[in-house]
Amino acid sequence: MDSLCVSMMRSHCLVILSLIFPIHSQALTKNDEVSAVETLGGNQELHIGPNVENIKPQKNDNSLHDTENGLAFTNLGSWKGRRRHHFRNAHGILNIMGWGALLPFGVIVARYFRRVPLKCDEWYNLHILCQTSGYILGAIGWGIGLWMGSSSKQHPLKTHRNLGIIIFTFATVQMLAICLQPKREDDHRRCWEIYHQVLGYALLAMIIANIFQGIHNQAHAEKWKWLYVGVLVILAFIAISLEIFRWVKPRIHMNF
16 A cells, blocks of 8 residues: 555656656746847847757848848948048049149249249240140049039039139130230220239139138048148249349349
8 A cells, every 4th residue: 555655656746757757848948949049140040959958040031131232232331431431542642733833833934934043035925835735634633523512412612612613714715815815005005914813813812722721621631731831932943043043133234
């Protein structure tokens, strides 16, 4: 009887244990599944077999498609940014060379190569060459700037843009004035020379101010600024040296 009771107690214990351990294993499996899903962030699906060790992550096709679209959009934006950066550099270089260097040098040629101190028979052709080349390069750079301003979604640089339009207009008037200049025997020749010189110097002042205005809004502004400062220093050194020579040379001839 006692042995029968002991065997029945053993069987009851085995049944209880068999009921407890599967429930615990099932709860553990569910917890592992939830934890794994949370870890993967919804980007992977789990295939759970009989054993928890057979969990195999598989990427979601929609997530992969979205990732590819995001990478393509990023690459397109990066390409547009690089293209805009190249156009901005071309705009700055062309305007510095055309408006900021060749036009001032053409003024130096007209002032100092005509008679005193350095008389050159070809001064007029050299003057026209500098002014025409500077005008062409500056006009191309100005066109690039207008296109960039009109295609930009950001707030346009109104001051820089308006000064650029005024500079292009005055430079065009100056180029037309060269073609329509009166002859030396004409009574209006002197008035034309005064107008041409005053407008030319005013144009140079606006050009220098607008170039610095554009550099201020440029990436790596310090490098661009010192580059143009170097150009202005060279032009100023040439002009001051020739101006001093212009005043000194007649007095040297008078003493001798």
